[in-house]
Amino acid sequence: xxxxxxxxxxxxxxxxxxxxxxxxxxxxxxxxxxxxxxxxxxxxxxxxxxxxxxxxxxxxxxxxxxxxxxxxxxxxxxxxxxxxxxxxxxxxxxxxxxxxxxxxxxxxxxxxxxxxxxxxxxxxxxxxxxxxxxxxxxxxxxxxxxxxxxxxxxxxxxxxxxxxxxxxxxxxxxxxxxxxxxxxxxxxxxxxxxxxxxxxxxxxxxxxxxxxxxxxxxxxxxxxxxxxxxxxxxxxxxxxxxxxxxxxxxxxxxxxxxxxxxxxxxxxxxxxxxxxxxxxxxxxxxxxxxxxxxxxxxxxxxxxxxxxxxxxxxxxxxxxxxxxxxxxxxxxxxxxxxxxxxxxxxxxxxxxxxxxxxxxxxxxxxxxxxxxxxxxxxxxxxxxxxxxxxxxxxxxxxxxxxxxxxxxxxxxxxxxxxxxxxxxxxxxxxxxxxxxxxxxxxxxxxxxxxxxxxxxxxxxxxxxxxxxxxxxxxxxxxxxxxxxxxxxxxxxxxxxxxxxxxxxxxxxxxxxxxxxxxxxxxxxxxxxxxxxxxxxxxxxxxxxxxxxxxxxxxxxxxxxxxxxxxxxxxxxxxxxxxxxxxxxxxxxxxxxxxxxxxxxxxxxxxxxxxxxxxxxxxxxxxxxxxxxxxxxxxxxxxxxxxxxxxxxxxxxxxxxxxxxxxxxxxxxxxxxxxxxxxxxxxxxxxxxxxxxxxxxxxxxxxxxxxxxxxxxxxxxxxxxxxxxxxxxxxxxxxxxxxxxxxxxxxxxxxxxxxxxxxxxxxxxxxxxxxxxxxxxxxxxxxxxxxxxxxxxxxxxxxxxxxxxxx
Numbered sequence: 186x187x188x189x190x191x192x193x194x195x196x197x198x199x200x201x202x203x204x205x206x207x208x209x210x211x212x213x214x215x216x217x218x219x220x221x222x223x224x225x226x227x228x229x230x231x232x233x234x235x236x237x238x239x240x241x242x243x244x245x246x247x248x249x250x251x252x253x254x255x256x257x258x259x260x261x262x263x264x265x266x267x268x269x270x271x272x273x274x275x276x277x278x279x280x281x282x283x284x285x286x287x288x289x290x291x292x293x294x295x296x297x298x299x300x301x302x303x304x305x306x307x308x309x310x311x312x313x314x315x316x317x318x319x320x321x322x323x324x325x326x327x328x329x330x331x332x333x334x335x336x337x338x339x340x341x342x343x344x345x346x347x348x349x350x351x352x353x354x355x356x357x358x359x360x361x362x363x364x365x366x367x368x369x370x371x372x373x374x375x376x377x378x379x380x381x382x383x384x385x386x387x388x389x390x391x392x393x394x395x396x397x398x399x400x401x402x403x404x405x406x407x408x409x410x411x412x413x414x415x416x417x418x419x420x421x422x423x424x425x426x427x428x429x430x431x432x433x434x435x436x437x438x439x440x441x442x443x444x445x446x447x448x449x450x451x452x453x454x455x456x457x458x459x460x461x462x463x464x465x466x467x468x469x470x471x472x473x474x475x476x477x478x479x480x481x482x483x484x485x486x487x488x489x490x491x492x493x494x495x496x497x498x499x500x501x502x503x504x505x506x507x508x509x510x511x512x513x514x515x516x517x518x519x520x521x522x523x524x525x526x527x528x529x530x531x532x533x534x535x536x537x538x539x540x541x542x543x544x545x546x547x548x549x550x551x552x553x554x555x556x557x558x559x560x561x562x563x564x565x566x567x568x569x570x571x572x573x574x575x576x577x578x579x580x581x582x583x584x585x586x587x588x589x590x591x592x593x594x595x596x597x598x599x600x601x602x603x604x605x606x607x608x609x610x611x612x613x614x615x616x617x618x619x620x621x622x623x624x625x626x627x628x629x630x631x632x633x634x635x636x637x638x639x640x641x642x643x644x645x646x647x648x649x650x651x652x653x654x655x656x657x658x659x660x661x662x663x664x665x666x667x668x669x670x671x672x673x674x675x676x677x678x679x680x681x682x683x684x685x686x687x688x689x690x691x692x693x694x695x696x697x698x699x700x701x702x703x704x705x706x707x708x709x710x711x712x713x714x715x716x717x718x719x720x721x722x723x724x725x726x727x728x729x730x731x732x733x734x735x736x737x738x739x740x741x742x743x744x745x746x747x748x749x750x751x752x753x754x755x756x757x758x759x760x761x762x763x764x765x766x767x768x769x770x771x772x773x774x775x776x777x778x779x780x781x782x783x784x785x786x787x788x789x790x791x792x793x794x795x796x797x798x799x800x801x802x803x804x805x806x807x808x809x810x811x812x813x814x815x816x817x818x819x820x821x822x823x824x825x826x827x828x829x830x831x832x833x834x835x836x837x838x839x840x841x842x843x844x845x846x847x848x849x850x851x852x853x854x855x856x857x858x859x860x861x862x863x864x865x866x867x868x869x870x871x872x873x874x875x876x877x878x879x880x881x882x883x884x885x886x887x888x889x890x891x892x893x894x895x896x897x898x899x900x901x902x903x904x905x906x907x908x909x910x911x912x913x914x915x916x917x918x919x920x921x922x923x924x925x926x927x928x929x930x931x932x933x934x935x936x937x938x939x940x941x942x943x944x945x946x947x948x949x950x951x952x953x954x955x956x957x958x959x960x961x962x963x964x965x966x967x968x969x970x971x972x973x974x975x976x977x978x979x980x981x982x983x984x985x986x987x988x989x990x991x
Contacts, residue, residue: 199275200266206290207262213287214258221284223258229278236268272367296321296363300342302373305422308399309351309379315344317370321363328360351379378418396421396466400442402459404473409480413446417459417470428460428821433745434765435821437530450536450723451477452736462823469748497717498724499614500564502537503739505557507584509573511544514591520659520666521572524621525767526817528570528671531678535719537568538739541767542835542871547586549835550599552876554607559738561611566721568617569604572668575622577653578630582620592629600634609640615717616642617684621650621668623657643714648674648688651705658705669701681720685711741873742768746866753847753860756781759789761845761864762826766818769834769871772810774826775845787849791829794843797836797877805829834869835876841866 214223223246231238242264249255265275272291279287300318307313319325319342329339332355336344339359346353354377359370378399400418407413419425419442429439432455436444446453454477459470506528508521522543529541538560542553561567574585575598583598590597601618608616639645650657650670659666667675673694677687692707748762758779764772775789790806804812806827810819813830822828831841847860 198266199262199270199272202266202272207259209290210287211256211258211262213284213290214261215256217284221282223261225282226258226278227261229281230265230270230274236265236270236274238264291366296325296361296366296368298361298368298370301371302344302357302359303422304372304374304424306376306378306420306424307349308420309377310348311420313346313349313353313375315346315357315359315373315375316342317344317359317361318342319361319368321361321366325361325363328362330358330360331355349375349377351377353377374424376424378420380418396425396461396463396468398459398461398468398470401471402457402473404475406476406478407449408478409450411449413444413449413453413475415444415457415459415473415475417442417461419461419468421463421466423463423465425461425463428462429457430460431455431457432740432743433747433763434743437533448722449475449477451479451733452536452538453477460823464824467823496721497614497715498722499566500562501560501723502532502535502566502568502719503557503560504532504537504539504568504570505553506532506539506541506570507545507550507553507573508541508543508571509545509585509587512574512585512587512589514589515574515585518573518659518666520668520671521621523666523817524572524668524671525570527667527675528678529767531675532568532719534679536723537566537719538736539768540739540742540871542769543767544587544833545835545876546588547597547599548878549876550584550586552874552878553835554599554604556738556742556874556876558607558611561608561613563612564614565611566615566617566717566719567608567611567613568619568719569601570619570621571601572621572671575620575624576627576630577624578627579633581634582622582624582649583627584620584622592627594627594630595632595634602639605645606639609642613644615644615646615684615713617646617648617719619648619650619670619674621657621670624649624651624653624655626654641712643712644717645710645712646684646688647708647710648691649708649710652708655705658701669695669698669705670707673698678719681718683713683716683718685709685713687718742871744869744873745771746869749864750778751845751862751864753862755784755787755847755849755858755860757784757787757789757847757849759845759847761791762823763866763869764818764822765870766815766830770815770830770832771834771869772813772815772818772822773829773831774822775806776823776826783851785850785852787847788827789845789847790827792844792846794831795837795839795841797838798831798833798841799836800829800831834872835874837868837872838877841869841872 214221214226217223224243227238227243227246230236246257246260246264249257249260276288276291279291296319298317298319300316302315302317305313315329317327317329319327327340327342329336329344331353336357344357344359354375357373357375361368361370380399396419398417398419400416402415402417405413405415415429417427417429419427427440427442429436429444431453438444442459444457444459454475456472457475458472461468461470506525508525510518510521512518525541525543529539532539540553540557542549545553557567557569571584573587574589576583576585578595580602581595582601583595584601585593585598601620605616605618648670650668658669660669660672670691673691676694677691680687680690682690688707688709692709695701695705695707743765745765746763748760751759751761753759756779757777760776760778762774762776764774766772773791775791777787777789780787792802792805794800804814806829807813808827810816810822810828810830813828814832815828815830834841842863842865845862845864847862849858849860851858
């Protein structure tokens with residue numbers, strides 16, 4: 186459906202304005218200050234081209250001043266009216282002149298619309314009524330428009346379409362005028378659902394404004410490579426909105442009534458349904474199964490030769506994303522939460538199986554890496570992204586867990602190069618490391634590690650957010666943040682280009698950011714010889730046992746509890762729903778869906794969570810997701826609920842068992858009644874993998890700790906080393922930047938602005954002070970949020986300011 190026209194259609198001719206109004210306008214223009222009089226009006230009108238005014242015309246207007254009651258402005262307004270100038274055009278001229286008094290004369294305050302038309306979705310064949318009622322003196326006239334065309338016979342307050350047809354769908358608006366003034370109603374969108382069969386006869390008589398699903402999605406049996414098209418249609422007032430789910434997870438780009446996948450793979454199979462809702466009601470469509478069958482061996486061979494003969498492909502794509510913010514003994518960060526969330530959504534669009542985790546301890550990080558390695562196999566594309574504190578010693582990069590001591594050493598951290606070696610043993614098709622952390626030397630760690638030599642494979646890509654020995658920065662505004670690396674990476678990640686070429690262009694973009702000039706430059710190290718891209722297609726091999734095992738392992742870590750309805754003895758029914766923000770962060774929302782009329786008021790909330798999760802009751806059962814610290818998925822959650830955010834699900838040792846409490850009151854009874862129900866939802870999301878356990882048998886491999894005093898830097902790095910330094914950029918007007926305390930000298934500096942934003946920014950590093958004293962309270966949420974949380978859906982791009990990562 187197209188967007189409504191940007192301006193109301195049609196306008197009254199200037200010649201139809203009442204004479205008293207023209208006289209008043211003439212008086213104001215005649216005695217106006219220079220630049221706001223009739224000559225300025227004539228100049229602006231003549232510049233339009235459609236209204237031509239000759240020097241002779243202007244001279245005749247000016248001569249009117251010699252007549253006893255003559256008015257140059259009156260003469261000009263009459264002249265403009267005769268030549269087709271409209272009231273809307275006159276208003277535009279006066280606005281450009283900033284003539285407030287004249288604009289007030291043309292205001293539409295005499296007309297007041299008391300009933301606005303509503304947007305609605307209806308069935309073809311129903312009777313549709315759009316209403317616009319207004320008051321005005323002495324009387325008002327109506328004219329309905331569809332887009333910019335007048336609706337025939339649409340000159341009454343109610344526009345009735347009986348019966349409504351498919352081609353009646355569109356945007357409608359009503360113009361209300363009273364002699365010399367007019368105004369427009371708001372736009373109303375009309376959707377017409379056309380059912381081809383005759384099984385919907387009973388739906389045509391639905392109660393007005395009732396939300397009802399009239400087109401249910403249908404089960405499908407597809408073959409790998411086919412197109413998936415699922416449709417769900419609903420009617421109602423207000424107009425319905427849609428959100429598709431697969432296996433309990435909301436689907437990205439699944440907010441329209443039709444959900445499509447142009448080329449399905451085995452992972453697209455599962456249980457689908459659509460959640461339909463508006464401000465008053467919500468319904469779920471029926472759940473259907475989409476079965477994906479593999480191609481036969483001959484078909485696979487033919488498809489490979491035809492489609493991918495000149496292009497590499499992956500047997501699967503797997504990504505592990507870790508963002509550490511809430512450090513126990515070191516400065517806390519803000520950007521990793523937003524960075525991991527945005528990268529998750531982008532990689533899913535590239536068909537990656539993504540595990541996204543926030544705030545992991547050392548043992549949890551090691552166990553998460555072990556689970557990640559289980560998902561890798563021959564030909565699989567593996568991607569590891571880390572945002573948080575870090576350092577680099579002797580060519581080896583170390584990721585710092587949130588429980589690292591102060592000071593920390595290599596024994597407390599994870600060595601990235603050793604993870605690479607373990608990935609190579611899986612014979613992966615592509616190994617990509619994106620490290621958004623500082624690479625300064627750790628002066629407290631003198632250990633020189635000996636790492637086994639890496640295999641010589643032409644499939645390794647390192648994207649470092651900053652150069653060796655330098656810091657990485659965050660962009661901050663209003664408490665939310667992006668890493669400077671992620672800010673530029675997300676703009677290009679979906680491009681179908683070789684990964685090293687893509688990172689080159691990201692580096693060029695970063696080089697144009699004057700705010701980080703001389704502070705942060707992307708460094709690329711690569712041994713990639715083939716033209717491999719993150720957008721490469723997935724083509725499974727003939728044997729799919731490994732693929733099925735990967736799918737099961739990944740699905741195990743992303744299984745949400747199903748939405749449920751709880752019935753209480755008093756007759757109240759409560760919906761309990763669940764949504765995933767990250768692989769270890771879940772939102773619980775509660776809503777009262779049925780209340781007996783004899784109950785005056787009731788409220789439901791959740792409590793008594795396991796101690797493993799350390800849930801603060803003061804932060805639970807909030808009226809908006811933002812109040813719980815969930816700033817990123819609020820637009821995808823149902824409205825008018827109470828929300829509770831459960832983070833660090835990896836710490837859950839037993840089943841997630843909690844209590845739903847219902848408080849309610851009857852009229853005339855002072856005491857508040859209450860009922861309780863215990864709910865067991867098992868182990869949701871990442872909790873099933875048991876990351877809370879101590880080091881596993883093979884987890885020590887993910888961090889090399891050796892006492893040998895020799896280290897070969899050449900052996901621990903990819904074969905080809907590539908450095909990229911940003912070019913000089915042109916200075917712009919720049920806000921001040923802040924350089925916080927760190928181990929390197931720092932002071933407040935005035936920096937020039939970059940092209941990435943025109944707002945004031947804060948520059949802060951992810952390099953940390955080892956003798957830092959932690960605050961009394963620790964929090965993993967931003968202190969502030971944006972004023973408009975709706976635009977947070979991804980406002981987080983251009984208008985965020987700069988801060989430092991470790």
